Amino acid sequence: MPACEITIEKIDFEEPIHIVRITGALDAYSFPDFEIKVRDIFEKSGRNIILDFGKLDYISSAGLGALMGFAKIARQNNGDLIILKPTPKIGSIIDVLGLSKFIKVFWDEKTALNSFVSKAG
Amino acid sequence: MLAALILLFIYIRLKRRHFLLEKEKNALVQEKEVVVCFLQDIGEAFSEGMELDDLLKKIINCSINLVGASAGAIFLSDPQRKYLVAKIVEGIFPPMTDNIGLVADKVSTKTRYLEDILKKEKIEYGHSVIGEAAKKEVPILVEDGDKDDRVPKLKSDILRIRTMMAVPLKIKNEVIGVMAIVNKWSGRFTSTDLSLFNSLADQASVSINNARFYHALAEKNRIDRDLEIAKDIQQLLIPERCPDISGYQVAAYSKAALELGGDYYDFINVDDDHLGIVIADVSGKGISAAIVMATFRGMLNIIARGNKSPKSVLSEINRIMYSDMKKDMFISVLYLILNTRNHSIVASRAGHEPILLIHDQGRKHKLIKGNGIVIGIDEGDIFDKNLEETSINLLKDDIIVLYTDGITEAMDMQRREFSRENLIDSVMVSSAENAGNIAKNIEDRIARFTGGVEQHDDITLLVLKKV
CATH class of the missing domain: 3.30.450.40 (GAF domain)
Structure with a gap:
């Protein structure tokens, strides 16, 4: 199982947007670190998060469940949490589970960023 | 001196x-x-x-x-x-x-x-x-x-x-x-x-x-015994044998990856002419998944009796279970109600793998994928709005296959997945056989494919054939 690497990029729009890029696998071992990083963004009043899944090979079902919880926190703070470029495999899992009804999925970064701009506008 | x-x-x-x-x-x-x-x-x-x-x-x-x-x-x-x-x-x-x-x-x-x-x-x-x-x-x-x-x-x-x-x-x-x-x-x-x-x-x-x-070992032995008991109890929750349904053959099997699993299938007598068939997969594995599964089973067995709408049954269960489930847990469910008199099925898919229908004497296949989201992540409104009911009319020799993702995602040594295509092919090539042999053929093909690699997820399969 590949290890997991998480990097965070902060983009300064009218309101900051944090892009969390995840490489490898989000499983029971790597999820706690991911959770700490996302919670840290929320606690520092960041409420707009893009999760870049472009290089994510695997996510556990419990991990997907927790993502739904993060999306709810973001929305409670009038922000949003969206998924960018999931691999066909992960995209298909999100689709089968019906999670795309809760969490927006984008396929290119520009459109994802604009979804926040148009919301702010 | x-x-x-x-x-x-x-x-x-x-x-x-x-x-x-x-x-x-x-x-x-x-x-x-x-x-x-x-x-x-x-x-x-x-x-x-x-x-x-x-x-x-x-x-x-x-x-x-x-x-x-x-x-x-x-x-x-x-x-x-x-x-x-x-x-x-x-x-x-x-x-x-x-x-x-x-x-x-x-x-x-x-x-x-x-x-x-x-x-x-x-x-x-x-x-x-x-x-x-x-x-x-x-x-x-x-x-x-x-x-x-x-x-x-x-x-x-x-x-x-x-x-x-x-x-x-x-x-x-x-x-x-x-x-x-x-x-x-x-x-x-x-x-x-x-x-x-x-x-x-x-x-x-x-x-x-x-x-x-010594004490760590004794504690481990105690936990192992508890798990063994829990496993026995869980086995009781899954049907010992498939029911006899006039005009149908039914076969099923379920195998947990750990001592306790999060997969579940069952048959419920809705009324004299209607049989409920359910397959479900709780996210995660082990004790927490087993407890959620047991709760779901108990609730389904109460709510499903007399209720001929799968959507209404799943909707009610979701509303009750939502508040009791941990935020990172959910259940994917496929619930079908078979009318044994007119041979029609009404199904609702709460985020579960779609129904695989093999028809036209084994020559064609179809994935029946009505909308729906998993139980446990929305308190009710979005869940209800998205959950559909789909109808299927069964003809002679039609085969319905229900499965959990442990089947399609069973892995070989190179971490390649068995895939839905392989599942479809396994059913189609054996479609002339009875339901038991079709299920057995799928099980054998998965075993050959994985080649002894340790099972990483629970696997459950249910085959229903109209004869």
């Missing part, structure tokens, strides 16, 4: 030397006997399956008696090895700091009060004789407590430390605590006493390590 005097002098020196060696030998023999006796006592205690606290008590009591001390205590380190706390205290063992506000009359009347104070006291590594023995990892002898700054000078005479010894307890070169004794019955502790006490501490460390290992 002079020669005689020299010889006499040499004789006396040798005699004295011999006497000292003899004394030293006797001391060593005595120490050996004491250690052997100690080991026998501890060994007996250990073979009786004694609790760690009782074992520590036995160790300190043996040490007190063998060395001839008034009181003793065993202090254990915290996991970070920053401080020590008294775990076992025997006799009047004074606190190691003199600023803890002892009430003198209570001390003289209640040794229990003193013991409680000692057990609450956190002794930092490096502080007092106890902390120093732990930090420097060396035995410490305080011959005269009145002249040693490391020893607290408490007002009460009963708490006066005249002499004491403290030795580290080590397991694999790591200090796990300190054993200490105070005040010899007569006189002061000597280096011979320290040597004996240190030997006892070494043996005590081994016994403590063994006891911890």
Whole structure:
């Protein structure tokens, strides 16, 4: 199982947007670190998060469940949490589970960023 | 004459030397006997399956008696090895700091009060004789407590430390605590006493390590037994055999990856003409998934009876279970109601794998994928809005296959997945067979594909064939 690497990029729009890029696998071992990083963004009043899944090979079902919880926190703070470029495999899992009804999925970064701009506008 | 005097002098020196060696030998023999006796006592205690606290008590009591001390205590380190706390205290063992506000009359009347104070006291590594023995990892002898700054000078005479010894307890070169004794019955502790006490501490460390290992093993065995019982209970929740349905063949199997699984299938008599068929997958595995699965099963068996709308059944279960489920858990469910009179099916798919329908005498296949989201992540409105009901009319030789993702995602050595395409192909090539053989063919193909690679997810399969 590949290890997991998480990097965070902060983009300064009218309101900051944090892009969390995840490489490898989000499983029971790597999820706690991911959770700490996302919670840290929320606690520092960041409420707009893009999760870049472009290089994510695997996510556990419990991990997907927790993502739904993060999306709810973001929305409670009038922000949003969206998924960018999931691999066909992960995209298909999100689709089968019906999670795309809760969490927006984008396929290119520009459109994802604009979804926040148009919301702010 | 002079020669005689020299010889006499040499004789006396040798005699004295011999006497000292003899004394030293006797001391060593005595120490050996004491250690052997100690080991026998501890060994007996250990073979009786004694609790760690009782074992520590036995160790300190043996040490007190063998060395001839008034009181003793065993202090254990915290996991970070920053401080020590008294775990076992025997006799009047004074606190190691003199600023803890002892009430003198209570001390003289209640040794229990003193013991409680000692057990609450956190002794930092490096502080007092106890902390120093732990930090420097060396035995410490305080011959005269009145002249040693490391020893607290408490007002009460009963708490006066005249002499004491403290030795580290080590397991694999790591200090796990300190054993200490105070005040010899007569006189002061000597280096011979320290040597004996240190030997006892070494043996005590081994016994403590063994006891911890023994208890960890016993705990593991207890958990294994509990899991085995839970597994048996879970087996009872899954149908022992598939029901006989006139005009149909049914086959199913389910295999958990761990002792306890999160997959589930069942048949529910909705009414005389309607049979409910359910397959579900709880996110995650193990105990938490098994509990959620059992709760879901109980609820379904109550709500489904008499209710011919799968959407309404799943919607009600979602509303009830939402608040009781952990935020990262959910259940994917496929619930079908088969009308055994007119051979139609109404199905709702709450985020589960779609229904696989093989029709036209095994020549065609179709994935029936009505909208729906998993149970447990929305309290109701979005869930209800998205959940659809889909109808299917079954003709002769039509085959319905329900499965969990453990089937399509079963992995081979190169981490390639069995895939839905392989599942479809497995059913189509054996579509002329009965339901049992179709299920068996899928099971065999998965086994051949994975080639003995350990199963990483629960797998469940259900085949229904109209005959």
